[in-house]
Amino acid sequence: MAFYDGLFEKLGLREWCGTGKSDAPLSMSDLLNQSSGADAANSGPVFPFPSLDNLNESCANLSQTRDVTKGIEDGFLAAKPALKTVLDPITQPLSWLLDSALYTFSAVPWFIMIPILLAISWFSSKSKGVTAFVAISILLLAFVDHYDVAMQTLSIIFVCTGISVLLGVPVGIAMSKSDRLERAVVPVLDLLQTLPTFVYLIPLIFLFSVTESKLYGVAIILYAIVPVIRLTNLGIRLVDKDVIEAANAFGMSSKQKLIGVQLPLALPNIMAGINQTIMMSLAMVVIASLVSAPGLGVNVLRGIRNLELGVGIVAGIGIVLLAVILDRVSKAALSRVDMTHKTH
Amino acid sequence: MSSQPKVRLRGLFKIFGSDGLAALEYVKQGLGKEDLLAQYQHVLGLQNIDVDMQAGEITVVMGLSGSGKSTLIRHLNRLIDPTAGEILIDGEDVMKLNEDELRVMRQTRMSMVFQKFALLPHRTVVQNAAMALKVRGESEAVQNAEAMKWLDRVGLQGYENHYPAQLSGGMQQRVGIARALTANTDIMLMDEAFSALDPLIRTDMQDLLLELQQELNKTIVFITHDLDEALKLADHLVILKDGAVVQQGEPQGILLNPNDPYIEDFVSDINRARVLKVRSVMGKVKKGAKYAGDVQMSDNLESMIALSNGETNKIYRVLDGDKVVGQLDMLDLVRALVPRVSGSKG
Numbered sequence: 001m002a003f004y005d006g007l008f009e010k011l012g013l014r015e016w017c018g019t020g021k022s023d024a025p026l027s028m029s030d031l032l033n034q035s036s037g038a039d040a041a042n043s044g045p046v047f048p049f050p051s052l053d054n055l056n057e058s059c060a061n062l063s064q065t066r067d068v069t070k071g072i073e074d075g076f077l078a079a080k081p082a083l084k085t086v087l088d089p090i091t092q093p094l095s096w097l098l099d100s101a102l103y104t105f106s107a108v109p110w111f112i113m114i115p116i117l118l119a120i121s122w123f124s125s126k127s128k129g130v131t132a133f134v135a136i137s138i139l140l141l142a143f144v145d146h147y148d149v150a151m152q153t154l155s156i157i158f159v160c161t162g163i164s165v166l167l168g169v170p171v172g173i174a175m176s177k178s179d180r181l182e183r184a185v186v187p188v189l190d191l192l193q194t195l196p197t198f199v200y201l202i203p204l205i206f207l208f209s210v211t212e213s214k215l216y217g218v219a220i221i222l223y224a225i226v227p228v229i230r231l232t233n234l235g236i237r238l239v240d241k242d243v244i245e246a247a248n249a250f251g252m253s254s255k256q257k258l259i260g261v262q263l264p265l266a267l268p269n270i271m272a273g274i275n276q277t278i279m280m281s282l283a284m285v286v287i288a289s290l291v292s293a294p295g296l297g298v299n300v301l302r303g304i305r306n307l308e309l310g311v312g313i314v315a316g317i318g319i320v321l322l323a324v325i326l327d328r329v330s331k332a333a334l335s336r337v338d339m340t341h342k343t344h
Numbered sequence: 345m346s347s348q349p350k351v352r353l354r355g356l357f358k359i360f361g362s363d364g365l366a367a368l369e370y371v372k373q374g375l376g377k378e379d380l381l382a383q384y385q386h387v388l389g390l391q392n393i394d395v396d397m398q399a400g401e402i403t404v405v406m407g408l409s410g411s412g413k414s415t416l417i418r419h420l421n422r423l424i425d426p427t428a429g430e431i432l433i434d435g436e437d438v439m440k441l442n443e444d445e446l447r448v449m450r451q452t453r454m455s456m457v458f459q460k461f462a463l464l465p466h467r468t469v470v471q472n473a474a475m476a477l478k479v480r481g482e483s484e485a486v487q488n489a490e491a492m493k494w495l496d497r498v499g500l501q502g503y504e505n506h507y508p509a510q511l512s513g514g515m516q517q518r519v520g521i522a523r524a525l526t527a528n529t530d531i532m533l534m535d536e537a538f539s540a541l542d543p544l545i546r547t548d549m550q551d552l553l554l555e556l557q558q559e560l561n562k563t564i565v566f567i568t569h570d571l572d573e574a575l576k577l578a579d580h581l582v583i584l585k586d587g588a589v590v591q592q593g594e595p596q597g598i599l600l601n602p603n604d605p606y607i608e609d610f611v612s613d614i615n616r617a618r619v620l621k622v623r624s625v626m627g628k629v630k631k632g633a634k635y636a637g638d639v640q641m642s643d644n645l646e647s648m649i650a651l652s653n654g655e656t657n658k659i660y661r662v663l664d665g666d667k668v669v670g671q672l673d674m675l676d677l678v679r680a681l682v683p684r685v686s687g688s689k690g
Binding site for chain 1: 421423446447448449450451452454455456458460461462463464465466475476478479480523527533
């Protein structure tokens with residue numbers, strides 16, 4: 001006898017529930033209980049919570065919790081073909097971009113690639129220290145034969161950060177213009193930021209094939225786009241009201257205001273957002289190695305799976321080096337942008 | 345004085361809140377500012393403003409903070425829209441302009457100087473000064489030439505490639521003024537333009553403004569909470585309290601004949617001898633008077649006291665240039681130095 005039998009009796013739902021309670025084990029614990037000879041109802045708590053599973057014991061017509069998860073899965077699978085026809089063409093360019101970036105970064109020989117990277121860090125930071133640090137880090141990575149994987153990781157970050165900025169800045173601008181849009185988008189951003197990173201991967205695996213690079217591209221972009229949207233929105237909203245009023249008083253159109261006043265004044269914030277976006281795509285590219293993203297993450301994964309301590313730690317240190325490089329270069333670029341605003 | 349005022353405000357009301365029009369009805373039935381806030385949660389910004397601003401004059405709007413003076417000036421270029429009333433500029437109703445026409449109006453007919461300067465921090469001084477021309481889409485060469493001309497005029501030659509943050513407050517406001525002048529508009533709106541500056545620099549800037557005004561004859565609307573500043577600059581003084589005009593007119597007249605205890609309070613603290621001019625206290629020429637000397641009608645009373653050595657029995661002849669316009673009895677002068685105290689103050 002289950003605990004809630006009496007309840008359904010009283011409600012007169014006995015008939016609807018059906019009497020024939022199946023004796024088949026419904027879960028692993030049932031099975032264990034059965035095999036150990038104990039009655040499930042007696043071994044349970046005195047007053048079990050009226051959960052789906054507990055109610056089901058008294059009323060077979062009620063669904064069980066596993067039916068709920070099954071329902072979600074079925075629903076998702078049913079929607080999948082439709083989603084795929086929409087999403088596949090939209091995201092296809094992402095695959096091409098990622099594949100060609102991966103190809104380019106590995107095809108260009110190291111003695112050309114390293115100077116190019118150094119030149120980039122020099123022109124964005126204009127700092128000898130930062131550039132020297134980048135040089136040492138890359139040479140160190142190359143010395144322990146991690147050059148190829150590091151370049152793979154870097155190329156993925158380049159593509160994903162680029163797309164995040166390209167999509168995120170306009171969304172941020174639109175949000176700053178409309179309070180209603182802001183109210184709608186902020187919860188989505190909160191969700192994207194709090195959802196455990198592994199959870200992104202589950203529906204994406206169903207949607208895209210693991211052989212396609214857009215699978216991890218989408219995962220990284222979804223995760224990394226949040227700060228650039230947030231900080232673009234914030235930066236534009238924080239622009240001095242007096243300056244905006246002056247722009248209005250002199251008859252600027254909204255386009256002139258956006259390009260001539262709001263974006264330049266929000267630039268330090270936007271750059272801070274881009275810095276965060278870079279760091280977050282680096283974090284995600286490691287996790288995305290679970291779904292076939294190449295790069296340093298694969299070695300970390302190998303370290304975990306095969307308990308190859310050294311492999312994992314070397315790859316981990318490589319990731320830290322990449323993170324510091326990217327952070328320093330983008331921060332130095334950020335402080336240069338700040339300088340032109342508040343020259344003293 | 346031209347026949348048609350440059351700017352004319354007619355029955356202007358502004359009520360801040362969710363349903364201004366409904367609240368307007370209560371105000372028209374006589375509900376006061378505080379009751380409106382307490383009962384209907386609406387803030388009365390302006391009530392029934394009727395002001396004419398003549399071309400070529402400096403109209404000063406004065407009042408304490410919260411009196412609605414900054415709200416008033418923002419109605420002229422519709423940075424704030426009124427709840428009711430008309431704003432006529434050269435006889436044209438600004439309320440009827442659509443968005444594009446409004447923008448053109450702001451670009452070509454009005455410029456504004458702000459209390460907190462409101463310069464673009466990422467642009468150089470010359471780029472800031474040229475802002476209005478850039479907005480209008482003038483060529484780079486025209487922008488630079490005009491901006492440089494006015495920067496020179498306000499005393500900023502040599503600073504054109506600095507950024508605003510590198511300049512002192514006084515210099516930043518000079519850039520603000522140069523920006524407004526470069527726009528080359530008939531009307532200049534100055535919202536507490538000198539309030540953020542220290543007293544010495546403020547005096548400098550006032551002198552600069554008067555000097556420029558002699559040359560340019562613009563229609564200037566100047567907002568201030570400082571009576572000394574108002575009296576120094578104003579051709580026409582408008583005193584606001586709780587969003588309503590308490591008194592308006594020629595500043596010397598207001599000083600001598602305040603019609604409200606609020607204004608009496610205001611004027612009681614100022615140095616009357618320095619502010620009042622001979623023309624405001626002089627009388628008609630009487631036959632047979634013995635003159636101790638000639639004075640100009642634009643002299644202030646302070647200089648008269650110095651001239652007469654403090655003696656009250658002297659009479660001076662008052663000239664406007666070479667023309668005799670009246671006579672000044674030193675006894676009248678001394679009487680005028682004492683503020684009139686109304687009965688209501690007890």
